[in-house]
Amino acid sequence: MGSPGCGKTTTGQLLSARLGRPVTDIDDDFLEPYWGMPVAHKLSLVGNKMFIQEEGSALLKFQANPGSIVSLTGSNPLHSEAMDHVARSGLVIFVDVHYEDILQRLHKMKVDRLVTHREGQSIADVLQYRRSFYEKAYDLRALCERFESVESVTTKIDRLVQNFSSPMNYASTRSDSDGKAIHHFQDVILRGLAEDGGLFVPGKEFPSLTWGEWSRLVELSFQERALLILERWLHPDFVRPQTLSAIIDKAYSRSNFSSEDVIPIVKLEENQYLMETFHGPTASFKDAALQIMPQLFEQAITKETNSARYLILVATSGDTGSAVLDGFSKLSGNSNVRVMVLYPEHGISSVQKALMTSVDSDSVKVIGVDGDFDSCQSAIKAIFRSQSVNERLMDAYNIKLSAANSINWGRLLPQVVYHASAYLDLVRQGVIGMGDECDVCIPTGNFGNILAAFYAREMGIPYKMFICASNVNNILTEFFQTGIYDLRQRKLQVSTSPAIDILKSSNLERFLHLVTGGDGPMIKNWFEGLHKDGIFKVPNEVLETISDKFNLVSDWCSEEQCAKTIRTVFKETGYLLDPHTSIAKTVADRQTTSERPMIICSTAHYGKFPEDVSRALQLPLPAENDDCSGVLQQLKTVSALPSFNQGLESAVKKPRVHNSVISDDMKNITREIETFCAEW
Template structure:
């Protein structure tokens, strides 16, 4: 399937030769014999509108098995005919650049295209038809500018092999399910629902990373964020799990202007010199977590509707270091149904006042927000313990028909969407900075739980020209020590509260996935290391692995004073206000910056979420300490910074908290609170 002139007939014949199948060209082998006249004569006889109807009716009478069918360019414009074709077999879309098609049609002197001859430019006909192709394919073949039809046929053969493999291809980082029987494999929908694997490992997709060639990345340049997201994510998600049509609808729903107050969604902004900021805070809760959590709840609801019976409920149990909680609550409130509830655990003294108010002011019948008198690491380990507790699982299922899952980045469906904005940042850099496709860039990411930098690693593995990934830590610098020495040591470590609370983390969950990739899927080794970490509080990896990791990721950390100075100096020199996490990234990016390539810093949150600390930093701690959040916003706004105040935060500070429950650092106490909440939701 594809536009007129996309090469369907020639590619179809090449595939027929390579796969040993009969080839049916709808125009030449079916329509002309069915009508007993040429397609051009039929079009001239009945006109464009009637032609589409007659063509669709003829296609409904096509019966074929074990064949390659080359559709006409207008077949997808007849809905009933395309439903018939989709029932017949797999639909492959040759997505060819329109300029290439126009050139080819002019050379071929084609005269049998509906709409041709009415004075409408061919490029406009092709753009109009794109919508019909977008809604009807199972597999997209993204064709490069000027790519040969032999190369396109090779792509199809390779993609067919991947397509026909079972969609149930996710396994735990701690088990050998990938080498076991097929029934032990998990599908995308399975792992989205489960969150954490039964063996306490994290789910990972089997097989090689999907790839983009430089020519395919070039094709993504003129596209919107939503269009890029579809082409990226459909490479990861098997259409039997989530059809591209549904995936595209979810993406458009997630990244609408009503949720992201920016047409670019996550714009790339020049800071100074060779440094750029990837602004990831334009979503409804003003942090990068919105990128995944406006989409993941839709994955979850689809998986629930697909995999479970209509009586099954789910409680999403979430630990947050500040930003995830608000994003989870907003995303599930918008995109999930009445069979899903959300319970958020946050460190009571470890997040900013505005982060806390974003969560505690959230209303809803199936929402619970619970403070915990401990740190994020305790909250996260508690979530894992409760989800992995078989007695709790049996009790909730038997009494309330309720299962547990997670929406932290331990959930694959929560992690995967973040890959998109790293790829998009590179594409935007090519469009705006003058670098050429294929030139290298560095990416610097403030890092706590390792999810954000892991998805940047995925973008790199997919073919994006990222030279170095730079991991930026605050004083909770266990990751810096690990990447330097190979020792992951929690013994005698005490989490320190900082002004960058979202990366106040000692036990970084997604590091496990990275180590799985670095060891080529050595699940036995991963299981051994993490068993030792749980038992003894430490593990050490071999020097060879340390060297391998250092080839990809550079690391460093900064002090609180360094962070404050970066906020103050950057504002004085550029007028740009950094939040404390982005300031950590700026400090570390400066240390590694040799001026030889662009550096993109992930700006993970809006400064307004940390207004007191930002205000104090730019005033050298001499500013007033008695200002409430609304007054702080006014003081900061009076400086006319860029970016402007976030569009949702002004409303947040006017709200009153409705969730006031605080538990001690006791797993059983939290379990009891959870049971009370589930009973309230679904008794």
């Protein structure tokens, strides 16, 4: 189906010849015999207003031959009941052709009026009106390039049908390629971690778009881009495009994101552009994924055949926890999901802590841990792997564990969207042309954010150089320079950029799986060695592949340099960076060696770190107070860019309702989990 002039009839005939299937054109082969007259004559008899009803009534009598190809009319989808009837009999493919191409074709065909055409309307107006009906009814979208031939579109549709029959599956990073356990997205998002301790990754080639297809996305909104990208990943048997569209619109609404662009791109200086990922409800990049991931999680639960409940277990280095709490709190009254968050009590900012510990709900538990993020994350991974713990939770409470940080594929996938969208924004702004290369620099701890940028490149976005920016916990810099990942002499340092205060980088495992072409046994050997001995080393050829093929460079920034960059950038541009973005900016300045634009991922709003930013600006700190609102007020008066985040100001004034602080060993954390489950 699709607009008049999109080539449905010709494409149907070509598909019929290619696949050896019968083809039915609704106009010629059904409506005209059914009415006993040409369609145009029927339209003149009943008039424009009644034609849709007459056509729909006829279509309700249509029965498709099994295995056949049916070319609908451009107006069939306007009758909802008839379209539902047709859709129940088979797979509906939307041939999505650009408006300008449609208008040119209709002009050549000398078509100047369409069904539903009212006086004073243009053809473009009618096409726009009709599009909303097409978008309610399809299973798969054939996104057409400008001026794409019908032969090429036919090949595209043939491939779509093949992929529909063979949906994306997922396997563990540690599985043998000859014996991969196949999991579908529903299983992957609910489980979080693979059974063998590895992370789920796509089990076949990534979906990709051509530059011509990406060009179709340039003028679209963030929400529209998200739909077109995620459609490529999520099978309609899991979530139909119409449901996915509603999920996306809810996630990226203006009530959640203060920027109309959701994740805007702003010029900082010269050839550097900031991707502002912090306009969501908890002011960090985690919101972009965690406003949509809980809805996909809920969708997966509805497809479960059992009645198990789910406990989302989260270790956070500062930002994930509050984003998870906010995202899951917006589910539609689902009593089958609760959330427990563990954070390092002495390793995050006062604002980050306030955002989590002030959440007053019986369905959440927030616990401070007398340790660092790595110990929190290690304990949670051990709990996920513990068969005895999981069996006890299931037997005693009918509860399964799942994750919402970036070890969960469902959390990582939405991040691919904003990395692709950032590139498209530079094209829309005229900074680059479609297909031109640019670089990205991302402050990195758990490696999920930068990995999503690599995945965007796998989908066809022409990112060239990837800069991994670390703080004083620079184990990734050391690894990418030496090939040795050595935790034995490392002690995590608390810094002013706590979200990347991480030594055990979980998503590095996924990256190395990508680099090695999916060598599960090798990945298993490395990361089991890291768990057992605290060290592993990759061969030189792997290191060369990372550098030469994947164009990754890594560098780090000291605390003094970070503060100096905040101060210098504010003085020179009036823009106030948070410490994480300052880390990236410092490293980006050192690595810029070409005329290519550089996208720096700005991962958090400066207001989440008011004391450290104030010190960097060499401002006198206000008198001590429990809610740090005085420091926020001071920053509010000195900065114009980016705009102040009012949500942070109100969050720090809320009372702390979660006061538990425990040691970081697995037994204590397991005890807290069981206590929380028993209260459910």
